[in-house]
Amino acid sequence: MRDVVEYGHRVLLAFEDGSHFIVSAGEDSFGTHKGVIDLSKLIGAEYGSALETAKGEVFFVMRPRFVDDLFKMKRRTQIVYPKDMAFIIFMMDVKEGDLVIDAGVGSAAMCGALARSVGNMGRVFAYERRKDFYDIAKSNLEKWGLLDRVELKLKDISEGFDEKVNAIFLDVPDPWNYISNCSKALLGSGNLAIVCPTTNQVQKVIEAIESENFIMVEIWESLFRKYKPVSERLRPFDRMVAHTAYMIFARKAEKRRKEI
Amino acid sequence: MRDVVEYGHRVLLAFEDGSHFIVSAGEDSFGTHKGVIDLSKLIGAEYGSALETAKGEVFFVMRPRFVDDLFKMKRRTQIVYPKDMAFIIFMMDVKEGDLVIDAGVGSAAMCGALARSVGNMGRVFAYERRKDFYDIAKSNLEKWGLLDRVELKLKDISEGFDEKVNAIFLDVPDPWNYISNCSKALLGSGNLAIVCPTTNQVQKVIEAIESENFIMVEIWESLFRKYKPVSERLRPFDRMVAHTAYMIFARKAEKRRKEI
């Protein structure tokens, strides 16, 4: 089985110095610090193989992972970090075939991750009220080949949600104002996830959640530390990300008692 | 749209004190610290609704998330923690339709997570050499409804892998002995992920990876901290998990230069 680059494939070019780029295999040429690359030469190259720039510098022809896309994406907003993104989707239990709301979309990093997780049979309803973000989101989702799984809406969520879904991801400056709307849009036992950068916001969100139909409330934060990959001097890198967001999770349940 | 419990559904019973149980809706009854529950009464109950035990204690009828399954699963081995599991699958870029190798399977926690990620069209080739672990793994995957996506093999990986795959997850005591086999089994630009509990193991793995056809090597560890969900006294819980495993990632590429 040969797995080769075809015309139009998005390709990650990885240099030996650790730098990398994402390009589109086709007619153009692409300039790097290691020399120019004729992008038509990528076509037919095997994934994982080594090629050379015009200057004779080696690079590897790789499929971009979604995590690579995130680091290279066009953005106008702060995005959810990969380290948090994976955990959030796991805790929200998003899986093949699910219906999910994403609000607000921003640059669509999380929207793309959700779209991958719901698969071909699932659907993401993505709310964004700013036209400029909506346009960037659309362009990013299109590039990643995920737009057909997403219903992108230019709409303010203060008007409520139009769908009933398995899970909702909320990333807005004032999430406490939409907890009630989230409760209405979630199917029974559905999952809500919220991200906030400040402790003050978390406090307000928890207060709002307490008064609505939610149980199993959890608040998390994550610290990821990277090590230098040198076997004889193994140690962490000197610096790391100290803070991205607090992650809040809750599940929809009718708090009022019913008789059996 | 009413979403109700049917006969045979696996159901999470969540009490207001934070305790929860996973049961099967059917003829049996289930004893808890809050009184006995007649499991036939679950049938027809709406997900997210509240019911009562024989003693009149309220509980909520919830769909178990995969993360809930992990905390209740039968196990004979240390499992990969959810906090690491989600990140590993993200970095391995596992998605709908992928072919993945999982070795060794252990209790099948990671195997289940991979099976969910590859979806109906994907496939996990799961290697386990111990019959007792193999049996537990099979039983867990069956319970989770994921066995049809997994080809479970009672086989030692020192004999090599039988497939060509997009990604490999390696969780064995001596991973450095199988790096070469992993390189052979991975498609070009495919993803390798390895977990090790000790720094000595990481050192050996990095040394082995350096001498094989891998690039983009990264080593990570994660710390997750949980907060008490009390808005007027927001603070982390007193204790946390300090260490689970170092996570090592690498991508298959032909290090030898080819001429364009």
Next chain:
Amino acid sequence: MRDVVEYGHRVLLAFEDGSHFIVSAGEDSFGTHKGVIDLSKLIGAEYGSALETAKGEVFFVMRPRFVDDLFKMKRRTQIVYPKDMAFIIFMMDVKEGDLVIDAGVGSAAMCGALARSVGNMGRVFAYERRKDFYDIAKSNLEKWGLLDRVELKLKDISEGFDEKVNAIFLDVPDPWNYISNCSKALLGSGNLAIVCPTTNQVQKVIEAIESENFIMVEIWESLFRKYKPVSERLRPFDRMVAHTAYMIFARKAEKRRKEI
């Protein structure tokens, strides 16, 4: 130079299984899980030497460090953790000869640490309003031989402080109510340190500090992780302390501009 145990010395008895005890060398005997120890046999033993219990189990005769005292002290309150204590005193710049206020004293863990740092020429003014805590504090400081450096006061700090000092350590439930009193009691450019367990408290303290004569405000928290001391399987212990307190530092300065 022989350094031996004398009558009345406080001695740390360290067993090979990691357990340890602090006793007073004298007439009594002391029962442990490893057999009884005749405490008169300690007298004349060299520090660092090995002795045996009546059952023939080996233990080592050690001087208790202050950090050992903290783990064995009588307490009725939550104490500041050693990991934070050392950093706080460092940031407060407490040194030989300094005058320091400690409020409230609680079980006197921090008070003892401050008393050690100011040395024989310095002085700690220690405020505690509860008689039961005052008594425990006094008893602990006496045992540690530090009471002569501490002026222990049974007094509520809402009445203000009686001294002018180089540094103040504030560990009370409502520190924001005493920021103004702290400002009055601090010498110019003096150091204030405050500990709070919750984010809500930190928010209130910062607000209060902003409106008083303080500059160079910093907020810190620390995470300490311990490793298993096994050279061939080096890794952290499984669990750790996740949270003790937020540490707030500020320095006294006249914010109002003066003409030169």
Next chain:
Amino acid sequence: MRDVVEYGHRVLLAFEDGSHFIVSAGEDSFGTHKGVIDLSKLIGAEYGSALETAKGEVFFVMRPRFVDDLFKMKRRTQIVYPKDMAFIIFMMDVKEGDLVIDAGVGSAAMCGALARSVGNMGRVFAYERRKDFYDIAKSNLEKWGLLDRVELKLKDISEGFDEKVNAIFLDVPDPWNYISNCSKALLGSGNLAIVCPTTNQVQKVIEAIESENFIMVEIWESLFRKYKPVSERLRPFDRMVAHTAYMIFARKAEKRRKEI
């Protein structure tokens, strides 16, 4: 009690934008981004008071803390971070009157901290084999007014130590080669502390310690996280230090059993 700047005092000048400088009160003038400061005008100014530059920009006249000195010191080597320094001295139980060995001295950051802790009656024996580091160390200790407590030696520690001490701090590239010398130089139950940046070094140190007369071995690392001091948007800063050094502690004891 007025506490004023005198001729020759080292003074911290703190600007409202968070920048600060350490100068010597005297005849010179000192240029800053906020305008020139006539250093003779500092003389007689009260500590904690506000003055103005020639451009009319306000700054505060503060006593430098030792932690401020560390961030401004002249250095040619990596220094132990304040966050670790305070904890190490605490765990080594260094106090007024103690005798301590510091090897190698480097730029004397730790040496200065130890000298402050042993007080006027204590003594630090400081070993450095490189003349250029020795000279910087001497100059820093002199500036801090701590040189009279330190016996600075231009000497390689492979020749052994000349003193018997309460505690030893070891910060050299190959600490495992000096564990035996440390054991000889420590008084019974004395404290050893070692810092290493890599896990490989820690492994070797632990192996060496196991075969020598040491007990109560502990390995620690610390993560300190700083928060933005903004009460209505309380959150950590974005980035932090991820790694400085592993800290190893052990106590001298005669492992060979003696009869009572």
